[in-house]
Each structure stands twice: as C-alpha cells, then as structure tokens.
Amino acid sequence: MNFVRRLWHRRRARRTRAPFPEAWFSTLREDVAHYALLDEDERARLRRCVAAFVSEKHWEGCGGLHIDDRIRVVIAAQACYLAMGLAHDAYRRLKSILVYPSAWVDPRGRKGFDGLDTSSPRLGEAWPHGPVILSWRDAQRAGRRIEHGRNVVFHEFAHHLDMSDAMHSTGSHDVLQRAYRTHVEQTRLGRTTLLDPYGATNEIEFFAVATECFFERPAHLRNDDPHLYEMLRRCYRQDPARREEAIDRTGT
Numbered sequence: 001m002n003f004v005r006r007l008w009h010r011r012r013a014r015r016t017r018a019p020f021p022e023a024w025f026s027t028l029r030e031d032v033a034h035y036a037l038l039d040e041d042e043r044a045r046l047r048r049c050v051a052a053f054v055s056e057k058h059w060e061g062c063g064g065l066h067i068d069d070r071i072r073v074v075i076a077a078q079a080c081y082l083a084m085g086l087a088h089d090a091y092r093r094l095k096s097i098l099v100y101p102s103a104w105v106d107p108r109g110r111k112g113f114d115g116l117d118t119s120s121p122r123l124g125e126a127w128p129h130g131p132v133i134l135s136w137r138d139a140q141r142a143g144r145r146i147e148h149g150r151n152v153v154f155h156e157f158a159h160h161l162d163m164s165d166a167m168h169s170t171g172s173h174d175v176l177q178r179a180y181r182t183h184v185e186q187t188r189l190g191r192t193t194l195l196d197p198y199g200a201t202n203e204i205e206f207f208a209v210a211t212e213c214f215f216e217r218p219a220h221l222r223n224d225d226p227h228l229y230e231m232l233r234r235c236y237r238q239d240p241a242r243r244e245e246a247i248d249r250t251g252t
C-alpha cells in the first residue's frame with residue numbers, strides 16, 4: 001500500500017470511529033425506509049459508510065437549496081445501501097453531490113449523459129468523472145417509501161458504480177444484453193413490464209432501472225427474470241430478496 005492510500009485509510013478509520021450523531025440516527029429511522037430492512041451488523045456497517053460518505057464528499061446546494069445534515073444523511077444512506085456489499089472505497093472517484101430543491105431544467109440546455117433532451121425537468125444525473133446531481137424532493141421521497149420499484153438515488157448511484165466498473169463480473173454483460181433486448185421488445189409491443197419502460201432507452205439506462213427494481217422489488221424481479229436477478233446479486237454482492245424473506249418470517 002502506498003503512502004497516499006495509507007493516509008486515506010487512516011483518515012477514513014478516524015471518521016468512522018467517531019460517535020454517530022443522535023440526530024443522524026433519527027434521520028435514518030424516519031427518512032430512510034431501507035434502514036429497517038437491515039440486521040444489526042448491516043446497520044452498523046451502513047452507519048460507518050454514511051459517516052465517511054458525508055464527510056468525504058463535497059456537497060453543494062443548487063437553485064437556492066441550503067444543504068443540511070438531513071439532506072446529506074438521506075442521500076448518503078441510500079448511496080451506501082447500494083454499495084454495502086462492495087469494497088469500502090467503491091465511491092472513491094466520486095467527489096461531489098449537487099442537490100436541487102426539486103426537478104430542474106438544465107439552464108444551458110445541455111443534453112444529459114443519457115443523451116436525452118434536457119428541456120424536460122430532470123430528477124437526477126450522473127456524469128463520468130463528475131458529480132451526481134439529485135432533486136432533493138425526489139431523493140427524500142425515494143428514501144421514505146419502498147414501493148413502486150423506482151428510486152432516483154439508486155438510479156444515479158448505479159450509473160456511477162457502473163461507470164467506475166466497481167463491480168462488474170465476467171459474463172454479466174451477456175445476461176444484461178439479453179434482458180435488455182427482451183425489455184426493448186416488450187416495451188415496443190406496449191406490454192406492461194416490471195421494469196420501468198425508461199430502461200429501454202439504452203443499456204446504460206437499463207442497468208440503472210434494473211438496479212432500482214433489484215433493491216426495491218427484489219422478489220418480483222427474481223420471479224420475473226431469475227438470470228437478471230442473479231447477475232445483479234453477483235454485481236452488488238447482496239441478496240435483497242432473501243433479506244425481504246427474512247423480514248417476512250420474523251414479521252419485523
């Protein structure tokens with residue numbers, strides 16, 4: 001390990017050893033529904049990740065939004081939930097999180113990374129070697145409710161992890177391509193699909209949309225496409241459908 005990495009590890013250890021603020025506990029319990037799905041060990045790991053993520057990233061409010069700890073913790077907790085099975089420095093290339101109060105339109109009319117026109121309001125963006133940008137209203141909604149298989153925070157951070165190659169295993173691309181082609185076909189035929197039709201935009205969007213469903217409606221996805229589920233389980237090194245079953249068994 002070189003000197004810079006050793007220094008980074010020492011700083012990270014110091015940050016994660018500091019006591020987790022009581023107000024942040026409340027935020028996790030009240031504003032991050034996914035926190036309740038975790039067992040005690042996983043909760044402790046998530047808190048360490050949140051503490052590091054909040055302090056290591058540069059946070060910036062846009063469109064007049066004042067960034068406070070609740071915003072930082074709600075977004076960090078969802079980002080860390082996604083990466084819980086990955087190396088603890090999975091987000092090391094990500095420097096900044098920009099947050100708008102709600103959906104925004106790019107003032108310069110640039111195209112988003114997904115190539116879509118930005119004249120329509122955006123809820124989130126992720127840029128290679130650049131920031132993740134989110135609408136606070138939608139990030140907050142995503143944290144509070146696990147429902148429709150949609151989560152803008154998971155979506156954008158999945159783009160970041162995808163772009164940084166933090167987790168790809170051999171063979172995953174074939175499974176992804178096959179699932180993507182099926183999804184495009186179903187969408188073209190106007191069929192109702194478990195995954196958001198937006199996933200038919202391109203393979204990059206498909207991966208992000210599939211990630212949302214994998215964490216938000218895991219048992220449904222496992223029934224619908226076991227190969228895609230298995231591929232994502234290997235990518236993220238998490239098994240959210242089993243987590244869901246364990247909760248159903250204990251009734252908590």
Ligand SMILES: [Zn+2]
Pocket residue numbers: 114155159204205208
């Ligand atoms: Zn996207």
